[in-house]
Amino acid sequence: MDTIDAPSPPSTDSAEDVFGIPAEAHLLKQVIVHTPGQEMELVAPDNREELLFDDILFVGNARKEHLLMCSIFEKIVGRPETVLQISDLLLEAFKKEEARHTFVEKLCRSLPEQNLGTVENELKQFSPQDLQQFALTGESDLPIRVQPVPNLMFTRDLAAVVHDHIILSHAATVARTRESIIINVILNHHPRFAPYSDKVIELPPGVTFEGGDLLVASPDTVLIGHSERTSFGAIMTIAHELFERTPVEHVVAVDLPRRRATMHLDTVFTFASPTEVIAFPPLLESHGFGYAMHLMPSDEPGQFMTDMRPNFRDTLDDLLDRELTYIPCGGTERLHQEREQWTDGANVFAAAPGAILGYERNRRTFNLLQEHGYRVVSAESFLSYYESSPFVPGSEKVAIQLAGTELSRGRGGPRCMTLPVARHTQPTGDNA
Template sequence: MSTPASVPTVSFRFAVVSEIDPLQQVIVHTPGAELELVTPEQRLTLLFDDILFVEEAQAEHRQMCALFEKVVGAEGAVLQITDLLRTAFASEEAREAFVEQLCRLQPEANLQAFARELAALSPDELLHFALTGQSPLPLNAFPLPNLLFTRDLAAVVNDHLIVSHPATAARARESLILRVILEHHPGFAGLRERIIYLPEGVTFEGGDLLVASPEVVLLGHSERTSLGGVAHVARALFSRTSVRHVLVVDLPKQRASMHLDTVFTFVSADECVVFPPILHQEGNVLHLMAGDTPEQFVTEMPPDLKTALERLLDRPLTFIPCGGDNPVHQKREQWTDGANFFALAPGVVVGYERNHYTFEEMRRHGYRVVTAESFLSYYAESPFVPGTEKLAIKLEGNELSRGRGGPRCMTLPLARQPLG
């Protein structure tokens, strides 16, 4: 079976040494049939607060992908996870591995009774089952509406990728999908020694990891990432990458701040958007450094995140408040992912249009605020070259935001172009 035309035939690479370097390649998932299967009765089990208007969510997501393609300006920059899985499933070995691991992952579903029939499905039929839980066989499983948030599947740090361990059963099949892609898609063949798997019993999701520099990483201890997950990720980074400092941010264990990137994101080399009630606290940051043995850490307690980051990065940082200075606006706009910006290049970021006060704050900090539609229209016939001005791009996200994840949540960057 040939590789689908929408999937690049070139090999991929892992290269992320900063949150804000120019984007080169990113994995996304434009929502499909799986989102249409979320019912009012199931929505909380599937981690959704509401029922989304799927067609509108798809249009908003496609507009976001169009931004990425315009800014990167290269074919194969935006990788759809469904295309990657379809290519992997062209291999009979991949299909068998997926079914075998799925049976072990969810023994209570009694999938083992249909293992042979599942493995015998065509690649497209198995792909449909993997995303929606529906098949021509007399069995069904839950759909995967959260696959939209590809950030949580993994995190790339320098030239390695860490595969997540989701905290909820509703997302377990997503990690399996990524594992099958990484282990069976030919584009990742040369990268498999750079993939880090975590042990059973710990939880970690990619939204809790931010790369500040090649040597400095932030980790959230959150509702979704356990202390054991933090420790294992830190050990792996110290032993296998150039990372020398891990700043652990202790977050409230609640849905509103489920990941670190829901309250903190980098938007330029010296600017971050933050949710002040959490990020201006004292005593909620732990600095980890490698000890004499892999099991040991050297630790210290910096006064706060801003102080610790400025010292480690050796430059002053501006913390831009999500929602501005008004505490009510801060809470409302953090709820709709006002702090969850995604950087396409230094000082070129995208966020949800509905977070009006956050964009006004960006304007006060020297950003030109434009809509995604006007940006794409202006550059329809010419390439976009970042670096001439700071841009904050407003993405229509009235439906996507109801899924409780912003532009950073919906992106898994594989590679960025390091500056300097």
């Protein structure tokens, strides 16, 4: 049966409501996530490495843990539609025939080695539900074999929002190429986002960028990891676009070792509040691996002023208008620092200033947070405590422990699993 495209209701939000990240750790407004589903069930021992997984997750428990995380966000933010599921957004976008055709055409062009062109016409005839299922799992009745996209749960890598613009990823691996196409189609065709397509920054061919490498340190300063997933060409392009389109005046490129443990900047450095960061100590040491290149706009069109810095921490201290407290991931001993960095101890997500979520297994990191004035509490206890009362952002510093027994085996923490699209202008809210 043919599918009839229903008209999309016009968006009633402003561009700043849809896209707006002035800085890390401000009170969250809206975040895109993906709760693991059938696509994760298709990760097997013989394809897990190709799909970038070190282990196989117990999907039922992973879903429970992820949904618990989403409940934490909803309680802290306290507004409708705080959490948007990317699978729902994709299905809603696919109600438009143009979106379905665009997805199929981009897929066939981006993955020529999979010979999808032989079934392009058949894919274009899929219903929105069938195409969504194919997009996530690769499964269909067609005579083709396509891998699932289990890494979709790491929505952070799909894009990065800076002020009222969103930068689309260019996946560094074939296993994640379809994810880049999925977010592209959503941003250009979903009725929530399509009216603001002029706010979407698409990078040129030949460069790679994943959103876990970008942090908005302040309204005028952006940090980008030069990593195994983000190329220097992408950093230069992003800097040019941000200088042209946003209030950003400084872009700091941070060099990272090209290895899985440090695949993105947010694996070694995240904000817990506007004045506190959790960092893997070698990044900050005078002879650590984090040398920095400071980029600034030039009077010459298309040119930058550059300043090479041997130490990332000194660069931040010079650029930011506030003093930062650095909380070492894993504590004071190098062995524990390395163990907890491996299990995402530095990859926390701030839903509000000083209200963060991390994996409970990183106990030494939580012990240090407690020493810095944080109340450490389990996710379940937090929800129970605030069951009948609202959480007031800024009223206390709280570090929420997510068990994450299954989620942590996917090698990504709470920040990896979240793509914030809007935060408040002021840290604890617009009227703060």
